[in-house]
Amino acid sequence: MTFTTALLKVVQFITPFTTLTSLSAKLTDVPMGKFTQFLIRNFIKTFNINMEEIANKDILSYKTFNEFFIRKLSEGERPIDTEALAVSPVDGTIGQAGAIKNGLLIQAKGLDYSLKALVGGDKADSNFFEDGNFACIYLSPSNYHRIHMPIDGTLVKTIHVPGELFPVGTRNISNTKNLYTRNERLVCIFQTQIGHIAVVMVGAALVGSISTTWDGTVVRRKGIEVKDYSKENLRYKKGDEIGYFKYGSTVIVLWEKDGGVLPLDVEPGLAVKMGRSLIMEDAAESSKDNIKHSDTDDMNN
Structure with a gap:
Protein backbone atom coordinates (compact mmCIF):
# COMPACT_ATOMS: atom_id res chain seq x y z
CA MET A 1 0.00 0.00 0.00
CA ILE A 70 -6.50 18.87 -13.72
CA ARG A 71 -3.58 18.42 -16.12
CA LYS A 72 -4.17 18.88 -19.84
CA LEU A 73 -3.37 16.25 -22.44
CA SER A 74 -1.11 16.62 -25.45
CA GLU A 75 -2.87 17.60 -28.65
CA GLY A 76 -4.25 14.58 -30.50
CA GLU A 77 -4.33 12.26 -27.47
CA ARG A 78 -8.15 12.06 -27.59
CA PRO A 79 -9.26 11.93 -31.23
CA ILE A 80 -12.92 12.87 -31.70
CA ASP A 81 -15.14 10.32 -33.46
CA THR A 82 -16.55 12.34 -36.36
CA GLU A 83 -19.04 9.62 -37.37
CA ALA A 84 -20.82 9.59 -34.00
CA LEU A 85 -23.65 12.00 -33.26
CA ALA A 86 -22.15 12.56 -29.82
CA VAL A 87 -19.06 11.37 -27.98
CA SER A 88 -18.08 10.63 -24.42
CA PRO A 89 -17.39 13.92 -22.61
CA VAL A 90 -14.86 12.33 -20.25
CA ASP A 91 -12.48 9.48 -19.60
CA GLY A 92 -14.04 6.98 -17.21
CA THR A 93 -16.03 3.79 -16.78
CA ILE A 94 -19.65 3.24 -17.77
CA GLY A 95 -21.75 2.78 -14.63
CA GLN A 96 -25.12 2.34 -16.31
CA ALA A 97 -26.56 3.37 -19.67
CA GLY A 98 -29.85 2.87 -21.46
CA ALA A 99 -33.42 4.09 -21.68
CA ILE A 100 -35.13 6.42 -19.22
CA LYS A 101 -38.35 4.59 -18.33
CA ASN A 102 -41.28 6.05 -16.40
CA GLY A 103 -39.12 8.96 -15.33
CA LEU A 104 -36.50 6.69 -13.78
CA LEU A 105 -32.82 5.97 -14.47
CA ILE A 106 -30.94 2.88 -13.33
CA GLN A 107 -28.36 3.45 -10.60
CA ALA A 108 -27.56 -0.21 -9.98
CA LYS A 109 -29.37 -3.54 -9.92
CA GLY A 110 -32.53 -3.01 -7.89
CA LEU A 111 -31.94 0.74 -7.48
CA ASP A 112 -33.49 3.47 -9.64
CA TYR A 113 -33.51 7.23 -9.25
CA SER A 114 -35.76 10.05 -10.44
CA LEU A 115 -35.05 12.00 -13.63
CA LYS A 116 -36.98 15.00 -12.30
CA ALA A 117 -35.00 15.00 -9.04
CA LEU A 118 -31.71 14.62 -10.91
CA VAL A 119 -32.25 17.81 -12.94
CA GLY A 120 -33.36 19.84 -9.93
CA GLY A 121 -37.08 19.18 -9.58
CA ASP A 122 -38.52 21.30 -12.41
CA LYS A 123 -40.86 19.24 -14.60
CA ALA A 124 -40.21 21.53 -17.58
CA ASP A 125 -36.54 20.48 -17.52
CA SER A 126 -37.17 16.77 -17.00
CA ASN A 127 -39.77 16.74 -19.81
CA PHE A 128 -37.00 17.20 -22.37
CA PHE A 129 -35.61 13.78 -21.48
CA GLU A 130 -38.73 11.72 -20.68
CA ASP A 131 -38.45 8.37 -22.51
CA GLY A 132 -35.03 9.42 -23.72
CA ASN A 133 -31.67 7.85 -22.90
CA PHE A 134 -28.80 8.28 -20.49
CA ALA A 135 -25.20 7.26 -19.91
CA CYS A 136 -23.54 7.48 -16.50
CA ILE A 137 -19.73 7.65 -16.52
CA TYR A 138 -17.66 7.33 -13.35
CA LEU A 139 -14.26 9.05 -13.15
CA SER A 140 -11.73 7.38 -10.87
CA PRO A 141 -8.79 9.35 -9.47
CA SER A 142 -6.61 7.88 -12.21
CA ASN A 143 -8.68 9.36 -15.03
CA TYR A 144 -8.15 12.59 -16.94
CA HIS A 145 -10.58 15.01 -15.26
CA ARG A 146 -11.45 17.66 -17.80
CA ILE A 147 -14.97 17.57 -19.24
CA HIS A 148 -15.69 18.13 -22.93
CA MET A 149 -18.69 18.80 -25.15
CA PRO A 150 -20.34 15.58 -26.44
CA ILE A 151 -21.83 17.33 -29.53
CA ASP A 152 -22.02 20.77 -31.12
CA GLY A 153 -24.47 22.78 -29.04
CA THR A 154 -25.52 26.04 -27.43
CA LEU A 155 -25.78 26.42 -23.66
CA VAL A 156 -29.38 27.05 -22.59
CA LYS A 157 -29.24 26.97 -18.79
CA THR A 158 -27.48 25.54 -15.76
CA ILE A 159 -29.01 24.29 -12.54
CA HIS A 160 -26.81 24.01 -9.48
CA VAL A 161 -28.36 21.58 -7.00
CA PRO A 162 -26.67 21.58 -3.58
CA GLY A 163 -26.50 18.30 -1.72
CA GLU A 164 -24.38 15.73 0.05
CA LEU A 165 -20.93 14.54 -0.97
CA PHE A 166 -21.17 10.76 -0.71
CA PRO A 167 -18.49 8.67 -2.46
CA VAL A 168 -19.56 7.37 -5.88
CA GLY A 169 -17.53 4.16 -5.97
CA THR A 170 -19.04 0.77 -6.80
CA ARG A 171 -19.94 -0.08 -3.20
CA ASN A 172 -21.89 3.14 -2.63
CA ILE A 173 -23.60 2.97 -6.02
CA SER A 174 -24.91 -0.49 -5.17
CA ASN A 175 -26.04 0.34 -1.62
CA THR A 176 -26.88 4.05 -1.30
CA LYS A 177 -30.43 4.79 -2.47
CA ASN A 178 -30.84 7.86 -4.72
CA LEU A 179 -27.11 8.54 -4.61
CA TYR A 180 -27.02 10.82 -7.66
CA THR A 181 -30.02 12.86 -6.55
CA ARG A 182 -28.60 13.32 -3.05
CA ASN A 183 -25.14 14.49 -4.12
CA GLU A 184 -24.31 18.03 -5.21
CA ARG A 185 -24.49 18.47 -8.98
CA LEU A 186 -24.43 20.98 -11.81
CA VAL A 187 -26.94 20.29 -14.60
CA CYS A 188 -25.90 21.88 -17.90
CA ILE A 189 -28.57 21.85 -20.63
CA PHE A 190 -27.64 22.45 -24.28
CA GLN A 191 -29.65 22.79 -27.49
CA THR A 192 -28.19 20.57 -30.25
CA GLN A 193 -29.05 19.07 -33.63
CA ILE A 194 -30.61 16.07 -31.86
CA GLY A 195 -32.62 18.15 -29.41
CA HIS A 196 -31.70 18.94 -25.83
CA ILE A 197 -28.73 17.27 -24.15
CA ALA A 198 -27.82 17.56 -20.48
CA VAL A 199 -24.34 17.10 -19.09
CA VAL A 200 -24.76 16.54 -15.35
CA MET A 201 -21.58 17.00 -13.31
CA VAL A 202 -22.04 15.12 -10.03
CA GLY A 203 -19.92 16.00 -7.01
CA ALA A 204 -18.72 13.44 -4.48
CA ALA A 205 -16.47 12.97 -1.47
CA LEU A 206 -13.07 14.61 -2.06
CA VAL A 207 -14.30 16.59 -5.07
CA GLY A 208 -12.75 19.92 -4.20
CA SER A 209 -14.83 21.78 -6.77
CA ILE A 210 -16.66 21.71 -10.09
CA SER A 211 -15.63 24.37 -12.61
CA THR A 212 -17.03 25.42 -15.99
CA THR A 213 -15.42 27.41 -18.79
CA TRP A 214 -18.28 29.95 -18.81
CA ASP A 215 -18.70 30.62 -15.08
CA GLY A 216 -15.60 29.41 -13.26
CA THR A 217 -15.75 27.48 -9.97
CA VAL A 218 -19.23 26.60 -8.74
CA VAL A 219 -19.89 28.19 -5.34
CA ARG A 220 -21.53 25.81 -2.87
CA ARG A 221 -24.80 27.16 -1.50
CA LYS A 222 -27.92 26.02 0.33
CA GLY A 223 -30.57 26.62 -2.33
CA ILE A 224 -30.92 25.62 -5.99
CA GLU A 225 -29.53 28.22 -8.40
CA VAL A 226 -30.75 28.41 -12.00
CA LYS A 227 -28.84 30.49 -14.56
CA ASP A 228 -30.36 31.31 -17.95
CA TYR A 229 -27.84 31.49 -20.79
CA SER A 230 -30.35 31.29 -23.66
CA LYS A 231 -29.62 34.85 -24.84
CA GLU A 232 -25.82 34.71 -24.54
CA ASN A 233 -25.13 32.53 -27.60
CA LEU A 234 -22.52 30.36 -25.85
CA ARG A 235 -21.71 27.81 -28.54
CA TYR A 236 -19.42 24.82 -28.13
CA LYS A 237 -18.20 22.32 -30.69
CA LYS A 238 -17.93 18.57 -30.17
CA GLY A 239 -14.78 17.97 -28.12
CA ASP A 240 -14.46 21.54 -26.76
CA GLU A 241 -13.56 21.71 -23.08
CA ILE A 242 -16.47 22.86 -20.90
CA GLY A 243 -15.19 22.22 -17.37
CA TYR A 244 -13.31 20.02 -14.93
CA PHE A 245 -13.48 18.22 -11.59
CA LYS A 246 -10.88 18.57 -8.88
CA TYR A 247 -10.79 14.88 -7.93
CA GLY A 248 -12.93 11.93 -9.05
CA SER A 249 -16.66 11.98 -9.63
CA THR A 250 -19.37 11.21 -12.20
CA VAL A 251 -20.83 12.70 -15.37
CA ILE A 252 -24.34 11.73 -16.51
CA VAL A 253 -25.37 12.51 -20.10
CA LEU A 254 -29.10 12.77 -20.91
CA TRP A 255 -30.64 13.09 -24.36
CA GLU A 256 -34.10 13.21 -25.87
CA LYS A 257 -36.25 10.39 -27.22
CA ASP A 258 -35.34 9.58 -30.86
CA GLY A 259 -32.12 11.54 -30.44
CA GLY A 260 -29.94 8.52 -31.25
CA VAL A 261 -28.89 5.19 -29.78
CA LEU A 262 -26.03 3.87 -27.68
CA PRO A 263 -23.24 1.94 -29.41
CA LEU A 264 -23.67 -1.81 -28.84
CA ASP A 265 -20.50 -2.08 -26.77
CA VAL A 266 -21.59 0.52 -24.19
CA GLU A 267 -22.45 -1.44 -21.06
CA PRO A 268 -21.62 -1.31 -17.34
CA GLY A 269 -17.91 -1.72 -16.69
CA LEU A 270 -16.72 -0.51 -20.10
CA ALA A 271 -13.73 1.83 -19.88
CA VAL A 272 -14.17 4.80 -22.23
CA LYS A 273 -12.02 7.69 -23.37
CA MET A 274 -13.17 11.20 -24.11
CA GLY A 275 -13.99 11.49 -27.81
CA ARG A 276 -15.19 7.93 -28.46
CA SER A 277 -18.74 7.37 -29.68
CA LEU A 278 -21.57 7.68 -27.17
CA ILE A 279 -24.62 8.36 -29.37
CA MET A 280 -25.06 6.90 -32.86
CA GLU A 281 -27.74 7.66 -35.42
CA ASP A 282 -29.22 4.17 -35.65
CA ALA A 283 -28.65 0.52 -34.78
CA ALA A 284 -26.75 -0.20 -38.00
CA GLU A 285 -24.26 2.58 -37.32
CA SER A 286 -24.07 1.43 -33.71
CA SER A 287 -23.14 -2.07 -34.87
CA LYS A 288 -20.40 -0.75 -37.18
CA ASP A 289 -19.04 1.42 -34.40
CA ASN A 290 -18.91 -1.59 -32.09
CA ILE A 291 -16.85 -3.52 -34.65
CA LYS A 292 -14.55 -0.54 -35.20
CA HIS A 293 -13.78 -0.21 -31.50
CA SER A 294 -13.26 -3.96 -31.14
CA ASP A 295 -10.72 -3.92 -33.97
CA THR A 296 -8.90 -0.98 -32.36
CA ASP A 297 -8.81 -2.74 -29.00
CA ASP A 298 -7.39 -5.87 -30.61
CA MET A 299 -4.57 -3.87 -32.19
CA ASN A 300 -3.77 -2.25 -28.86
CA ASN A 301 -3.63 -5.54 -26.94
Missing part, protein backbone atom coordinates in the same frame (compact mmCIF):
# COMPACT_ATOMS: atom_id res chain seq x y z
CA THR A 2 1.43 3.39 -1.04
CA PHE A 3 1.49 6.50 1.13
CA THR A 4 -1.38 8.05 -0.88
CA THR A 5 -3.62 5.00 -0.49
CA ALA A 6 -2.96 4.69 3.23
CA LEU A 7 -3.55 8.40 3.85
CA LEU A 8 -6.86 8.38 1.99
CA LYS A 9 -8.11 5.35 3.92
CA VAL A 10 -7.22 6.82 7.32
CA VAL A 11 -8.63 10.27 6.62
CA GLN A 12 -11.86 8.91 5.10
CA PHE A 13 -12.38 6.70 8.16
CA ILE A 14 -12.02 9.46 10.77
CA THR A 15 -13.51 12.47 8.96
CA PRO A 16 -17.10 13.31 7.83
CA PHE A 17 -17.33 13.52 4.03
CA THR A 18 -18.30 17.22 3.89
CA THR A 19 -15.47 18.18 6.25
CA LEU A 20 -13.07 15.91 4.40
CA THR A 21 -13.97 17.47 1.06
CA SER A 22 -13.54 21.00 2.39
CA LEU A 23 -10.16 20.05 3.86
CA SER A 24 -9.15 18.33 0.63
CA ALA A 25 -10.09 21.38 -1.44
CA LYS A 26 -7.95 23.67 0.70
CA LEU A 27 -4.89 21.43 0.99
CA THR A 28 -4.73 20.44 -2.67
CA ASP A 29 -4.82 24.09 -3.81
CA VAL A 30 -1.99 25.22 -1.53
CA PRO A 31 1.64 25.32 -2.74
CA MET A 32 3.60 23.10 -0.33
CA GLY A 33 6.94 22.88 -2.07
CA LYS A 34 8.65 19.53 -1.79
CA PHE A 35 5.64 17.96 -0.10
CA THR A 36 3.49 18.87 -3.12
CA GLN A 37 6.04 17.20 -5.37
CA PHE A 38 6.04 14.16 -3.09
CA LEU A 39 2.23 13.92 -3.27
CA ILE A 40 2.22 14.24 -7.05
CA ARG A 41 4.91 11.59 -7.55
CA ASN A 42 3.17 9.24 -5.12
CA PHE A 43 -0.16 9.86 -6.86
CA ILE A 44 1.40 9.01 -10.23
CA LYS A 45 2.75 5.76 -8.79
CA THR A 46 -0.44 4.85 -6.90
CA PHE A 47 -2.79 5.34 -9.85
CA ASN A 48 -0.38 4.43 -12.65
CA ILE A 49 -0.81 7.76 -14.44
CA ASN A 50 0.23 7.68 -18.09
CA MET A 51 2.75 10.51 -18.25
CA GLU A 52 3.31 10.08 -21.99
CA GLU A 53 -0.07 11.62 -22.84
CA ILE A 54 0.28 14.70 -20.61
CA ALA A 55 1.00 18.06 -22.28
CA ASN A 56 3.24 19.32 -19.46
CA LYS A 57 5.47 16.49 -18.24
CA ASP A 58 7.59 18.68 -15.95
CA ILE A 59 6.49 17.62 -12.46
CA LEU A 60 8.43 20.45 -10.80
CA SER A 61 6.37 23.05 -12.68
CA TYR A 62 3.16 22.10 -10.82
CA LYS A 63 2.97 24.32 -7.72
CA THR A 64 -0.11 22.62 -6.20
CA PHE A 65 -1.49 19.12 -6.31
CA ASN A 66 -4.61 20.29 -8.16
CA GLU A 67 -2.55 21.90 -10.90
CA PHE A 68 -1.38 18.40 -11.72
CA PHE A 69 -4.73 16.75 -11.08
Whole structure:
Protein backbone atom coordinates (compact mmCIF):
# COMPACT_ATOMS: atom_id res chain seq x y z
CA MET A 1 0.00 0.00 0.00
CA THR A 2 1.43 3.39 -1.04
CA PHE A 3 1.49 6.50 1.13
CA THR A 4 -1.38 8.05 -0.88
CA THR A 5 -3.62 5.00 -0.49
CA ALA A 6 -2.96 4.69 3.23
CA LEU A 7 -3.55 8.40 3.85
CA LEU A 8 -6.86 8.38 1.99
CA LYS A 9 -8.11 5.35 3.92
CA VAL A 10 -7.22 6.82 7.32
CA VAL A 11 -8.63 10.27 6.62
CA GLN A 12 -11.86 8.91 5.10
CA PHE A 13 -12.38 6.70 8.16
CA ILE A 14 -12.02 9.46 10.77
CA THR A 15 -13.51 12.47 8.96
CA PRO A 16 -17.10 13.31 7.83
CA PHE A 17 -17.33 13.52 4.03
CA THR A 18 -18.30 17.22 3.89
CA THR A 19 -15.47 18.18 6.25
CA LEU A 20 -13.07 15.91 4.40
CA THR A 21 -13.97 17.47 1.06
CA SER A 22 -13.54 21.00 2.39
CA LEU A 23 -10.16 20.05 3.86
CA SER A 24 -9.15 18.33 0.63
CA ALA A 25 -10.09 21.38 -1.44
CA LYS A 26 -7.95 23.67 0.70
CA LEU A 27 -4.89 21.43 0.99
CA THR A 28 -4.73 20.44 -2.67
CA ASP A 29 -4.82 24.09 -3.81
CA VAL A 30 -1.99 25.22 -1.53
CA PRO A 31 1.64 25.32 -2.74
CA MET A 32 3.60 23.10 -0.33
CA GLY A 33 6.94 22.88 -2.07
CA LYS A 34 8.65 19.53 -1.79
CA PHE A 35 5.64 17.96 -0.10
CA THR A 36 3.49 18.87 -3.12
CA GLN A 37 6.04 17.20 -5.37
CA PHE A 38 6.04 14.16 -3.09
CA LEU A 39 2.23 13.92 -3.27
CA ILE A 40 2.22 14.24 -7.05
CA ARG A 41 4.91 11.59 -7.55
CA ASN A 42 3.17 9.24 -5.12
CA PHE A 43 -0.16 9.86 -6.86
CA ILE A 44 1.40 9.01 -10.23
CA LYS A 45 2.75 5.76 -8.79
CA THR A 46 -0.44 4.85 -6.90
CA PHE A 47 -2.79 5.34 -9.85
CA ASN A 48 -0.38 4.43 -12.65
CA ILE A 49 -0.81 7.76 -14.44
CA ASN A 50 0.23 7.68 -18.09
CA MET A 51 2.75 10.51 -18.25
CA GLU A 52 3.31 10.08 -21.99
CA GLU A 53 -0.07 11.62 -22.84
CA ILE A 54 0.28 14.70 -20.61
CA ALA A 55 1.00 18.06 -22.28
CA ASN A 56 3.24 19.32 -19.46
CA LYS A 57 5.47 16.49 -18.24
CA ASP A 58 7.59 18.68 -15.95
CA ILE A 59 6.49 17.62 -12.46
CA LEU A 60 8.43 20.45 -10.80
CA SER A 61 6.37 23.05 -12.68
CA TYR A 62 3.16 22.10 -10.82
CA LYS A 63 2.97 24.32 -7.72
CA THR A 64 -0.11 22.62 -6.20
CA PHE A 65 -1.49 19.12 -6.31
CA ASN A 66 -4.61 20.29 -8.16
CA GLU A 67 -2.55 21.90 -10.90
CA PHE A 68 -1.38 18.40 -11.72
CA PHE A 69 -4.73 16.75 -11.08
CA ILE A 70 -6.50 18.87 -13.72
CA ARG A 71 -3.58 18.42 -16.12
CA LYS A 72 -4.17 18.88 -19.84
CA LEU A 73 -3.37 16.25 -22.44
CA SER A 74 -1.11 16.62 -25.45
CA GLU A 75 -2.87 17.60 -28.65
CA GLY A 76 -4.25 14.58 -30.50
CA GLU A 77 -4.33 12.26 -27.47
CA ARG A 78 -8.15 12.06 -27.59
CA PRO A 79 -9.26 11.93 -31.23
CA ILE A 80 -12.92 12.87 -31.70
CA ASP A 81 -15.14 10.32 -33.46
CA THR A 82 -16.55 12.34 -36.36
CA GLU A 83 -19.04 9.62 -37.37
CA ALA A 84 -20.82 9.59 -34.00
CA LEU A 85 -23.65 12.00 -33.26
CA ALA A 86 -22.15 12.56 -29.82
CA VAL A 87 -19.06 11.37 -27.98
CA SER A 88 -18.08 10.63 -24.42
CA PRO A 89 -17.39 13.92 -22.61
CA VAL A 90 -14.86 12.33 -20.25
CA ASP A 91 -12.48 9.48 -19.60
CA GLY A 92 -14.04 6.98 -17.21
CA THR A 93 -16.03 3.79 -16.78
CA ILE A 94 -19.65 3.24 -17.77
CA GLY A 95 -21.75 2.78 -14.63
CA GLN A 96 -25.12 2.34 -16.31
CA ALA A 97 -26.56 3.37 -19.67
CA GLY A 98 -29.85 2.87 -21.46
CA ALA A 99 -33.42 4.09 -21.68
CA ILE A 100 -35.13 6.42 -19.22
CA LYS A 101 -38.35 4.59 -18.33
CA ASN A 102 -41.28 6.05 -16.40
CA GLY A 103 -39.12 8.96 -15.33
CA LEU A 104 -36.50 6.69 -13.78
CA LEU A 105 -32.82 5.97 -14.47
CA ILE A 106 -30.94 2.88 -13.33
CA GLN A 107 -28.36 3.45 -10.60
CA ALA A 108 -27.56 -0.21 -9.98
CA LYS A 109 -29.37 -3.54 -9.92
CA GLY A 110 -32.53 -3.01 -7.89
CA LEU A 111 -31.94 0.74 -7.48
CA ASP A 112 -33.49 3.47 -9.64
CA TYR A 113 -33.51 7.23 -9.25
CA SER A 114 -35.76 10.05 -10.44
CA LEU A 115 -35.05 12.00 -13.63
CA LYS A 116 -36.98 15.00 -12.30
CA ALA A 117 -35.00 15.00 -9.04
CA LEU A 118 -31.71 14.62 -10.91
CA VAL A 119 -32.25 17.81 -12.94
CA GLY A 120 -33.36 19.84 -9.93
CA GLY A 121 -37.08 19.18 -9.58
CA ASP A 122 -38.52 21.30 -12.41
CA LYS A 123 -40.86 19.24 -14.60
CA ALA A 124 -40.21 21.53 -17.58
CA ASP A 125 -36.54 20.48 -17.52
CA SER A 126 -37.17 16.77 -17.00
CA ASN A 127 -39.77 16.74 -19.81
CA PHE A 128 -37.00 17.20 -22.37
CA PHE A 129 -35.61 13.78 -21.48
CA GLU A 130 -38.73 11.72 -20.68
CA ASP A 131 -38.45 8.37 -22.51
CA GLY A 132 -35.03 9.42 -23.72
CA ASN A 133 -31.67 7.85 -22.90
CA PHE A 134 -28.80 8.28 -20.49
CA ALA A 135 -25.20 7.26 -19.91
CA CYS A 136 -23.54 7.48 -16.50
CA ILE A 137 -19.73 7.65 -16.52
CA TYR A 138 -17.66 7.33 -13.35
CA LEU A 139 -14.26 9.05 -13.15
CA SER A 140 -11.73 7.38 -10.87
CA PRO A 141 -8.79 9.35 -9.47
CA SER A 142 -6.61 7.88 -12.21
CA ASN A 143 -8.68 9.36 -15.03
CA TYR A 144 -8.15 12.59 -16.94
CA HIS A 145 -10.58 15.01 -15.26
CA ARG A 146 -11.45 17.66 -17.80
CA ILE A 147 -14.97 17.57 -19.24
CA HIS A 148 -15.69 18.13 -22.93
CA MET A 149 -18.69 18.80 -25.15
CA PRO A 150 -20.34 15.58 -26.44
CA ILE A 151 -21.83 17.33 -29.53
CA ASP A 152 -22.02 20.77 -31.12
CA GLY A 153 -24.47 22.78 -29.04
CA THR A 154 -25.52 26.04 -27.43
CA LEU A 155 -25.78 26.42 -23.66
CA VAL A 156 -29.38 27.05 -22.59
CA LYS A 157 -29.24 26.97 -18.79
CA THR A 158 -27.48 25.54 -15.76
CA ILE A 159 -29.01 24.29 -12.54
CA HIS A 160 -26.81 24.01 -9.48
CA VAL A 161 -28.36 21.58 -7.00
CA PRO A 162 -26.67 21.58 -3.58
CA GLY A 163 -26.50 18.30 -1.72
CA GLU A 164 -24.38 15.73 0.05
CA LEU A 165 -20.93 14.54 -0.97
CA PHE A 166 -21.17 10.76 -0.71
CA PRO A 167 -18.49 8.67 -2.46
CA VAL A 168 -19.56 7.37 -5.88
CA GLY A 169 -17.53 4.16 -5.97
CA THR A 170 -19.04 0.77 -6.80
CA ARG A 171 -19.94 -0.08 -3.20
CA ASN A 172 -21.89 3.14 -2.63
CA ILE A 173 -23.60 2.97 -6.02
CA SER A 174 -24.91 -0.49 -5.17
CA ASN A 175 -26.04 0.34 -1.62
CA THR A 176 -26.88 4.05 -1.30
CA LYS A 177 -30.43 4.79 -2.47
CA ASN A 178 -30.84 7.86 -4.72
CA LEU A 179 -27.11 8.54 -4.61
CA TYR A 180 -27.02 10.82 -7.66
CA THR A 181 -30.02 12.86 -6.55
CA ARG A 182 -28.60 13.32 -3.05
CA ASN A 183 -25.14 14.49 -4.12
CA GLU A 184 -24.31 18.03 -5.21
CA ARG A 185 -24.49 18.47 -8.98
CA LEU A 186 -24.43 20.98 -11.81
CA VAL A 187 -26.94 20.29 -14.60
CA CYS A 188 -25.90 21.88 -17.90
CA ILE A 189 -28.57 21.85 -20.63
CA PHE A 190 -27.64 22.45 -24.28
CA GLN A 191 -29.65 22.79 -27.49
CA THR A 192 -28.19 20.57 -30.25
CA GLN A 193 -29.05 19.07 -33.63
CA ILE A 194 -30.61 16.07 -31.86
CA GLY A 195 -32.62 18.15 -29.41
CA HIS A 196 -31.70 18.94 -25.83
CA ILE A 197 -28.73 17.27 -24.15
CA ALA A 198 -27.82 17.56 -20.48
CA VAL A 199 -24.34 17.10 -19.09
CA VAL A 200 -24.76 16.54 -15.35
CA MET A 201 -21.58 17.00 -13.31
CA VAL A 202 -22.04 15.12 -10.03
CA GLY A 203 -19.92 16.00 -7.01
CA ALA A 204 -18.72 13.44 -4.48
CA ALA A 205 -16.47 12.97 -1.47
CA LEU A 206 -13.07 14.61 -2.06
CA VAL A 207 -14.30 16.59 -5.07
CA GLY A 208 -12.75 19.92 -4.20
CA SER A 209 -14.83 21.78 -6.77
CA ILE A 210 -16.66 21.71 -10.09
CA SER A 211 -15.63 24.37 -12.61
CA THR A 212 -17.03 25.42 -15.99
CA THR A 213 -15.42 27.41 -18.79
CA TRP A 214 -18.28 29.95 -18.81
CA ASP A 215 -18.70 30.62 -15.08
CA GLY A 216 -15.60 29.41 -13.26
CA THR A 217 -15.75 27.48 -9.97
CA VAL A 218 -19.23 26.60 -8.74
CA VAL A 219 -19.89 28.19 -5.34
CA ARG A 220 -21.53 25.81 -2.87
CA ARG A 221 -24.80 27.16 -1.50
CA LYS A 222 -27.92 26.02 0.33
CA GLY A 223 -30.57 26.62 -2.33
CA ILE A 224 -30.92 25.62 -5.99
CA GLU A 225 -29.53 28.22 -8.40
CA VAL A 226 -30.75 28.41 -12.00
CA LYS A 227 -28.84 30.49 -14.56
CA ASP A 228 -30.36 31.31 -17.95
CA TYR A 229 -27.84 31.49 -20.79
CA SER A 230 -30.35 31.29 -23.66
CA LYS A 231 -29.62 34.85 -24.84
CA GLU A 232 -25.82 34.71 -24.54
CA ASN A 233 -25.13 32.53 -27.60
CA LEU A 234 -22.52 30.36 -25.85
CA ARG A 235 -21.71 27.81 -28.54
CA TYR A 236 -19.42 24.82 -28.13
CA LYS A 237 -18.20 22.32 -30.69
CA LYS A 238 -17.93 18.57 -30.17
CA GLY A 239 -14.78 17.97 -28.12
CA ASP A 240 -14.46 21.54 -26.76
CA GLU A 241 -13.56 21.71 -23.08
CA ILE A 242 -16.47 22.86 -20.90
CA GLY A 243 -15.19 22.22 -17.37
CA TYR A 244 -13.31 20.02 -14.93
CA PHE A 245 -13.48 18.22 -11.59
CA LYS A 246 -10.88 18.57 -8.88
CA TYR A 247 -10.79 14.88 -7.93
CA GLY A 248 -12.93 11.93 -9.05
CA SER A 249 -16.66 11.98 -9.63
CA THR A 250 -19.37 11.21 -12.20
CA VAL A 251 -20.83 12.70 -15.37
CA ILE A 252 -24.34 11.73 -16.51
CA VAL A 253 -25.37 12.51 -20.10
CA LEU A 254 -29.10 12.77 -20.91
CA TRP A 255 -30.64 13.09 -24.36
CA GLU A 256 -34.10 13.21 -25.87
CA LYS A 257 -36.25 10.39 -27.22
CA ASP A 258 -35.34 9.58 -30.86
CA GLY A 259 -32.12 11.54 -30.44
CA GLY A 260 -29.94 8.52 -31.25
CA VAL A 261 -28.89 5.19 -29.78
CA LEU A 262 -26.03 3.87 -27.68
CA PRO A 263 -23.24 1.94 -29.41
CA LEU A 264 -23.67 -1.81 -28.84
CA ASP A 265 -20.50 -2.08 -26.77
CA VAL A 266 -21.59 0.52 -24.19
CA GLU A 267 -22.45 -1.44 -21.06
CA PRO A 268 -21.62 -1.31 -17.34
CA GLY A 269 -17.91 -1.72 -16.69
CA LEU A 270 -16.72 -0.51 -20.10
CA ALA A 271 -13.73 1.83 -19.88
CA VAL A 272 -14.17 4.80 -22.23
CA LYS A 273 -12.02 7.69 -23.37
CA MET A 274 -13.17 11.20 -24.11
CA GLY A 275 -13.99 11.49 -27.81
CA ARG A 276 -15.19 7.93 -28.46
CA SER A 277 -18.74 7.37 -29.68
CA LEU A 278 -21.57 7.68 -27.17
CA ILE A 279 -24.62 8.36 -29.37
CA MET A 280 -25.06 6.90 -32.86
CA GLU A 281 -27.74 7.66 -35.42
CA ASP A 282 -29.22 4.17 -35.65
CA ALA A 283 -28.65 0.52 -34.78
CA ALA A 284 -26.75 -0.20 -38.00
CA GLU A 285 -24.26 2.58 -37.32
CA SER A 286 -24.07 1.43 -33.71
CA SER A 287 -23.14 -2.07 -34.87
CA LYS A 288 -20.40 -0.75 -37.18
CA ASP A 289 -19.04 1.42 -34.40
CA ASN A 290 -18.91 -1.59 -32.09
CA ILE A 291 -16.85 -3.52 -34.65
CA LYS A 292 -14.55 -0.54 -35.20
CA HIS A 293 -13.78 -0.21 -31.50
CA SER A 294 -13.26 -3.96 -31.14
CA ASP A 295 -10.72 -3.92 -33.97
CA THR A 296 -8.90 -0.98 -32.36
CA ASP A 297 -8.81 -2.74 -29.00
CA ASP A 298 -7.39 -5.87 -30.61
CA MET A 299 -4.57 -3.87 -32.19
CA ASN A 300 -3.77 -2.25 -28.86
CA ASN A 301 -3.63 -5.54 -26.94
